[in-house]
Amino acid sequence: MLLRPLLGERRETLRAWLRDQGADWIEDPANADPRFSRSRARRRLAEPSLQDAVPPPEPAPAIRAEAAVGVRFSAEGLAQTRRDIDARALATALVCIGGGSTPPRGERLERLIRRLRDGEDFAAVLCGTRVEAEGRTVLMMREAGELARTARADLDLVPGAETVWDGRFVFEADEAGWRVGAARGRLAQLAPSDRAALGRLPSAARGAEPVLIRDDEGAPVLASPAVRRRDLAPERLRLALGETTHEDDLIAPPWRNAAEAPIFRD
Numbered sequence: 001m002l003l004r005p006l007l008g009e010r011r012e013t014l015r016a017w018l019r020d021q022g023a024d025w026i027e028d029p030a031n032a033d034p035r036f037s038r039s040r041a042r043r044r045l046a047e048p049s050l051q052d053a054v055p056p057p058e059p060a061p062a063i064r065a066e067a068a069v070g071v072r073f074s075a076e077g078l079a080q081t082r083r084d085i086d087a088r089a090l091a092t093a094l095v096c097i098g099g100g101s102t103p104p105r106g107e108r109l110e111r112l113i114r115r116l117r118d119g120e121d122f123a124a125v126l127c128g129t130r131v132e133a134e135g136r137t138v139l140m141m142r143e144a145g146e147l148a149r150t151a152r153a154d155l156d157l158v159p160g161a162e163t164v165w166d167g168r169f170v171f172e173a174d175e176a177g178w179r180v181g182a183a184r185g186r187l188a189q190l191a192p193s194d195r196a197a198l199g200r201l202p203s204a205a206r207g208a209e210p211v212l213i214r215d216d217e218g219a220p221v222l223a224s225p226a227v228r229r230r231d232l233a234p235e236r237l238r239l240a241l242g243e244t245t246h247e248d249d250l251i252a253p254p255w256r257n258a259a260e261a262p263i264f265r266d
Contacts, residue, residue, distance in 0.1 A: 071140075073234050076201055077168070077209070079140040083116040083133070089241065091127075096236040097140050098128025099147075099167030123204075130204050142168060144184050144207030154181035154213065157227065169210055170230040177215040178227055183207050186220045194222045 018025050070085045071093045079097055081090070090113065091103040104127045115122055116133060123132045130143040147166065157163055157173035157180060164170055165180050184207030187195065198206045211220035212227055223229065 071237065073231065077141070077231055077233070078201065078205065079233070081138045081140060083119065083136070083138060085116070085138075087113055092237060092240045093140060094127040094129045094131075096233045096240065097142060097168070098126075099142060100128050101167070103127070132202065132204075139202065141202060141205040142166070142208035144182070144204060147182055147208045148184050152182070154179045164232065165210055166208075167236075168232050170232050171210075171212075171227055173227045175226050178224070179213050179215070180210050180227075181213060181220075183209040183211045183220070186211055189219050191219065191221070197222060 015025070070089060071079050071081045073079050079093060081093065085093075087109070091105070091109055095101070095103045108126055112124060112126055112131065115124070116138065121134045123130065125131070125143045125146060128143055128146045130141050130146075132139045132141075152166065155163055155165055155171075157171055157178040159173050159176050162170050162172045163180070166182075169180075171180050183190070183198065187198065187206065190198070190211070198209060201209070209222070210229070211222060212224050213220045214224075
């Protein structure tokens with residue numbers, strides 16, 4: 001449970017109380033950083049012309065940034081969007097889901113947008129992401145064939161260190177002897193329960209899922225109590241679109257393998 005009892009108090013009220021107590025405080029630099037939408041909104045609300053027109057803000061439930069831009073992620077790592085998604089949001093989602101570092105531009109992106117707007121049913125791959133559009137449903141997932149063409153080697157997991165795999169997932173092992181790789185080529189080696197879990201995904205996405213391999217055990221597994229996994233695509237999307245809602249998002253985690261940059265370049 002997360003409690004924020006001072007959320008409804010104004011900053012000046014809190015500062016005045018701290019001064020009276022002889023206490024110091026630390027200002028969040030993001031509050032004055034115009035790169036973030038919340039700081040721009042605060043600056044706008046502070047303008048004299050709006051002081052009388054806008055009532056004091058009421059605490060509101062947090063809204064997932066990906067929902068705000070029209071992209072929703074499932075627990076399995078699939079993303080669903082709508083056909084009228086904004087071009088910038090689509091390009092950002094494609095590079096985040098595809099695990100890349102450079103967003104798509106030009107004719108290929110424009111053609112994909114046209115096909116979505118025209119209501120066409122199709123499957124296409126752009127920026128390492130497979131887009132499947134059927135009716136009003138538009139799914140986005142990592143393209144397994146594209147992942148295989150990059151011929152990525154398995155990554156060894158160092159205990160206590162976060163490791164980014166394929167630009168999409170973060171893994172941290174509690175003990176030595178673990179590595180992570182693609183499910184493609186290993187699906188038949190999985191236990192029946194793991195194969196059943198992957199069976200809930202579209203066939204094109206199954207081979208792009210990560211699996212864990214233990215050095216002293218031959219069969220791969222989807223998960224282990226000794227290894228934590230986190231989906232990185234929603235984080236990348238939120239940061240890339242400037243939809244930062246938590247101060248921790250402003251501090252880049254100490255990714256161990258820097259070659260897998262979590263935020264894409266312009």
